[in-house]
Amino acid sequence: MDIFTMVIGLFGGLGLFLYGMKLMGDGLENAAGDRLKIFFEKIVSNPIKAIFTGTIVTAIIQSSSATTVMVVGFVNAGLMNLYQAAGVIMGANIGTTVTGQLVALNLTTAAPIFVGVGALMVLFSKGNKIKEIGSIILGFGILFIGMKTMSSSMEPLSHSEGFKSIVATLSYNPILGVLVGLGLTATVQSSSATIGILIALGTNGLIPIQVALPVLFGDNIGTCATALLSSIGTNKNARKAALIHLTFNVIGTIIFVIILKPVSSLIVSITPDNIGKQIANAHTFFNIANVIIQAPFIKYLVAFVNKVIPGDAEEEHVGIQYIDDRLLETPVIAVGQCSKEIVAMANKAKESFKFAVESLETGDEALIKRVGEEEDLIDLLEEEITKFLVKLSNTEISKEQVDIVTSMFRVVKDVERIGDHAKNIADLSVEKVSKRLIFSEEAMGELKGIYKYTLDALDKSITSFERNDVNIAKSVYEVEQKIDDLEEELRDNDIKRLNSSACEARVSAIYLDIISNFERVGDHSLNIAEAILNINHLKKLDENSTGIQKTVTIK
Numbered sequence: 128m129d130i131f132t133m134v135i136g137l138f139g140g141l142g143l144f145l146y147g148m149k150l151m152g153d154g155l156e157n158a159a160g161d162r163l164k165i166f167f168e169k170i171v172s173n174p175i176k177a178i179f180t181g182t183i184v185t186a187i188i189q190s191s192s193a194t195t196v197m198v199v200g201f202v203n204a205g206l207m208n209l210y211q212a213a214g215v216i217m218g219a220n221i222g223t224t225v226t227g228q229l230v231a232l233n234l235t236t237a238a239p240i241f242v243g244v245g246a247l248m249v250l251f252s253k254g255n256k257i258k259e260i261g262s263i264i265l266g267f268g269i270l271f272i273g274m275k276t277m278s279s280s281m282e283p284l285s286h287s288e289g290f291k292s293i294v295a296t297l298s299y300n301p302i303l304g305v306l307v308g309l310g311l312t313a314t315v316q317s318s319s320a321t322i323g324i325l326i327a328l329g330t331n332g333l334i335p336i337q338v339a340l341p342v343l344f345g346d347n348i349g350t351c352a353t354a355l356l357s358s359i360g361t362n363k364n365a366r367k368a369a370l371i372h373l374t375f376n377v378i379g380t381i382i383f384v385i386i387l388k389p390v391s392s393l394i395v396s397i398t399p400d401n402i403g404k405q406i407a408n409a410h411t412f413f414n415i416a417n418v419i420i421q422a423p424f425i426k427y428l429v430a431f432v433n434k435v436i437p438g439d440a441e442e443e444h445v446g447i448q449y450i451d452d453r454l455l456e457t458p459v460i461a462v463g464q465c466s467k468e469i470v471a472m473a474n475k476a477k478e479s480f481k482f483a484v485e486s487l488e489t490g491d492e493a494l495i496k497r498v499g500e501e502e503d504l505i506d507l508l509e510e511e512i513t514k515f516l517v518k519l520s521n522t523e524i525s526k527e528q529v530d531i532v533t534s535m536f537r538v539v540k541d542v543e544r545i546g547d548h549a550k551n552i553a554d555l556s557v558e559k560v561s562k563r564l565i566f567s568e569e570a571m572g573e574l575k576g577i578y579k580y581t582l583d584a585l586d587k588s589i590t591s592f593e594r595n596d597v598n599i600a601k602s603v604y605e606v607e608q609k610i611d612d613l614e615e616e617l618r619d620n621d622i623k624r625l626n627s628s629a630c631e632a633r634v635s636a637i638y639l640d641i642i643s644n645f646e647r648v649g650d651h652s653l654n655i656a657e658a659i660l661n662i663n664h665l666k667k668l669d670e671n672s673t674g675i676q677k678t679v680t681i682k
Contacts, residue, residue, distance in 0.1 A: 132280075133280050133281065133283060133284075134280075135280075136276055136277070136279065136280025136281075137277055137280045137281060137324075139276055139280075140273045140274070140275070140276030140277030140278075140279075140280060140327075141273065141277060141315070141320060141323075141324070142273070143269055143270070143272055143273030143276060144270055144273030144274060144277065144320060144323050145273070145315075145317060145320055146266075146269060146273070147265075147266045147267065147268070147269030147270030147271070147272070147273055148189050148190075148226060148266065148270055148317075148319060148320075149189070149266070150262055150263075150265060150266030150269060151189060151262070151263050151266030151267050151270060152187070152188045152189030152190060152266070153262060153266075153523055154259045154260065154261075154262030154263035154265075154266060155187045155188065155189065155263055156187055156188050156457065156458075156459055157255075157259045157262075157459070157524075157525040157528075158256065158259045158260065158263065159187050159459070173214075174210065174213070174214040174217075174422055174425055175214075175422075176214070177210075177211050177213075177214025177215050177217075177218065178214045178215070178217050178218035178221070178418060178422065179218060180214075180215055180218060181194060181198075181214065181215035181216060181217060181218020181219040181220075181221070181222060182218035182219070182221045182222040183218075183222065184215075184218075184219070184222065184457075185218065185219040185221075185222025185223050185225075186222040186225045187222075188457055189223075189225070189226055189319070190223070190317070190319075190456075191219040191220060191222060191223035191318065191350055192316060192317070192318075192350055192353040192354065193456040193457055194215065194216075194219040194222070194457075195216055195219055195350075195351075195353065195354040195357075195369070195372050196353060196354055196357045196453045196456050197453060197454055197456055197457055197460060198212045198215050198216060198219075198354075198368055199354055199357050199358050199361060199365045199368050199369055199453055200357075200365075200451035200452070200453030200454045201451075201454075202361075202364050202365045202367075202368040203361040203362055203364070203365035203451050203453070204447075204448060204449055204450070204451050204464075205364075205448065206448075206449065206464075208364075209364060209367055209368060209371065209429045209432070209433075210425060210426070210429060212368040212371060213368075213371050213375070213425045213428055213429060214422075214425065216368070216371060216372045216375060217375065217417075217418045217421065217422060218418070220347065220375075220376070220414040220417065220418065221411075221414050221415055221418060223318055223319060223350075223414070224407075224410050224411040224414050224415075226319040226322070226323075227319065227322040227323075227326070227406070227407040227410045227411065228407050228411060229267075229270070230270070230271075230274055230319075230322065230323050230326050230403075230407065231326060231401075231403045231404045231406070231407035231408075233330070233403060234271050235271045235272070235274060235275040235278075237271075238268045238269075238270075238271035238272045238275065239268065239272075240268070241264050241265070241267050241268025241271070242265060242268035242269060242272065243268075244261075244264055244268075245261045245262065245263070245264035245265025245266070245267070245268055246261070246265055247261070248260060248261025248264065248265075249261040249262055249265060255525055255526050255527065259525065273323075274323055274326070274327060277323065277324060277327040278327040278330055278331060281327055281328060281331055281333065282331050284328075284331070284333050290333070294333070294334055294335075294338055297334075297338045297341070297342075298335070298337055298338050301340075301341035301384050301387055302341070302384070303341075304338060304340075304341025304342045304344075304345065305341045305342070305344055305345035305348070305380060305384065306345060307341075307342050307345060308321060308341065308342035308343060308344065308345025308346040308347075308348075308349060309345040309346070309348045309349040310345075310349065311324070311342070311345075311346065311349065312345070312346040312347075312348075312349025312350050312352075313349040313350075313352040314349075316350075316352070316353055317350075318346045318347060318349065318350040321342070321343075321346040321349070322343065322346065322406065322407070322410055325339050325342060325343060325406050326402075326403040326406050326407065329402035329403050329405070329406050330402065330403045332402070335402075336391050336394060336395055336402060336405050336406065336409065337387070337388075337391050339402075339405075339406050339409070340383075340387060340390065340391055340394075340409055341384060341387065343406065343409055343410055343413065344379075344380040344383055344384060344413065345380065347376040347379065347380060347413070347414070348373070348376045348377055348380055350376075351369070351372050351373040351376055354368075354369040354372050354373075355369050355370075355372075355373065357369065357453050363436050363438055366436055367429075367432040367433065367435075367436050370432045370435060370436065371428055371429070371432050374428060374431060374432065375417070375421060375428065376417075378417075378421065379413065379414075379417035379420070379421065382417070382420065383413055383416075383417075390409070390412070390413075391409075393412075394408055394409045394412065446504070446507050446508060446511060447468055447508065447511045447512070447515075448467075448468065448471055449464045449465070449467040449468040449471065450464050450465055450468045450511075450512065450515045451464075452515070452518065455518055455519060455522055458519060458522045458523065458524045458528060459524075459528070461515075461519050461522075462519065462524070462528050462531055462532065465512065465515060465516065465519065465532075465535060466531075466535070466592070466593075468508070468512055468515075469512060469535060469538055469539055469542065469592070470589060470592060470593045471508075472505060472508040472509070472512065472539070472542050473538075473542045473545075473588075473589045473592070473655070474589065475501055475504060475505055475508070475546070476501075476505055476542050476543075476545040476546040476549065476585075477545075477582075477585050477586070477589065478501065479497075479498050479501035479502060479505065479546055479549040479550070480545060480546075480548070480549040480552070480581075480582070480585065480648060481582070482494045482495075482497050482498050482501070482549070482553070483495075483498045483549040483550070483552035483553040483556065484552060484574075484578050486498070486552075486553055486556040487552065487555070487556045487559065487566075487574065487641070488571065490556065490559070490560040492560075494553075495553045495556055495557055498549055498550055498552075498553035499550065499553065501546065501549070502546050502547070502549065502550040505542070505543055505546035506543065506546070509539055509540070509542070509543040512535075512539050513536065513539060516532055516535055516536055516539070519532055520532050520533075530661075530662055531662055534658040534659075534661055534662050535658075537654065537658055538592060538654075538655050538658050541651040541652075541654045541655050541658075542651075542655070544647070544651050545585065545648050545651050545652070548644040548647050548648050548651075549648075551640070551644050552641060552644050555637050555640055555641055555644075558637060559637055562633060564631070564633060564634050564637065565634070566630075566634060566638065567624070567629065567630060569620075569624075570621075570624070570630065570634075570638055573617050573620065573642075574638075574641060574642070574645075576613065577610060577613045577614065577617060577642060577645050578645060580606055580609050580610050580613065580649070581610055581645045581646075581648050581649050581652075583606050584603050584606040584607050584610060584648075584649050584652040584653065585648060585652045587599050587600075587602055587603045587606065587652070587656065588600070588603050588652040588653070588655040588656045589655070591603065591655070591656050591659045592655055592656075592658070592659055595659060595662070595663070596659070597659060597660060597663050599656075600656035600657070600659040600660050601656075601660070603652060603653050603655075603656035604653065604656070606649070606652075607649045607650070607652065607653040610645065610646055610649035611646065611649070613642075614642050614643070614645070614646045617642050618639065618642070621635055621638055621639060
């Protein structure tokens, strides 16, 4: 076999390995669903819980780089502090060792069975859950076929004097081995891929454990490249999170290079006749021991990065708080964060609506100005959230998440329109003040009555969206119907006042515009509630696996 054929085989095998790992990770992520979001939401300052979270999430999504990039995004959005970030990053290093242990099982002979079973489940199953399990099995099989391809392509190296010379050089120069691992992992952007290559080489008897270990240590530094690149353009705290990742792995590598001989002896004694298992065990041992050694010193890691990058985040977030493009690495998390962002936007719209109505009675110019400022912010949020949703819809998300994202587009637009109606009411308040118009006590009492129901509908719709609560969503129908009935009743009352000369035509025009805006806010509140009913309706259809989907009409 010539060098060109060997490189092609290695390249193709690596591609299959990475694709299988991604397919398996995506399947696990989709199968975990909301449970994955819960892990991140439970993060507290307790470093043990943060480490556990990082371990579990990385084991599920099969990528420590993706977890670390998410952490950078969370810190950039102000959702996680550096102490929490350090714990999650340490846990991510442990979670990524799962792939190495799977690879070391050496199930290449059974790989075609996994591929066949997984493919049948993906192609012929109607239920989404079965398809996701099929993707996990299919990815598992493709991963081992990739390993077999890499191993077969590198077998001729055992007869290469040049390769033997390189191995001999690395045996006497562990620092060079660290640099090789660093460069290889930074290039392929996957420490698991580097471990896979090492196991393939070790299985063919091409490298001893003493050579593999420094390369393995170096790949933990190389995996930091993704997070460092991701931190470009973020605030200082996010850059500090990426630096914590780098510092943690550099310190661990230095410690273990110093004690390389006793570590290699210990690993060999556990599984003396299996070099592939030795490499996987060394990877696991290194990361667990590194966390145990450094976890008690998290506060010093944070203090160090604060010295290197002095100062906190440059400015408080004015706009989006919960979403960040880095979260797109894990769509399940991104969907949850987008929901939080929409709730925050909706609460801004509700606050603006309350200010606008209050200004009707008080004529307070500060409140009217505040409504204008809130409207500008709501428009900004709509633009940013919509952009994020477009990117999110182009990621590999499950059918259920597609339905959620589609509904989110509509909800964001409805929330923005509520903000517009609040601005309309504030403008009517300006007109009322500038023309020195006065509403009668009866008219003001009527406005307060319909406002009470409108605010109730808005409150219920936001709560139903935040909690994904079908019962609360259904209750909006009754409130919205009351708003419609009241609008008709108040229009009739206004006509009676006009006919009896109890109010001026100019006052009547503003009054009618106000109740019209109230009614429209009620309509948009109902649309938000119907989005929740729509999502849950589609989810139920998916669970029944009928293959035919119906939708609830959205106003």
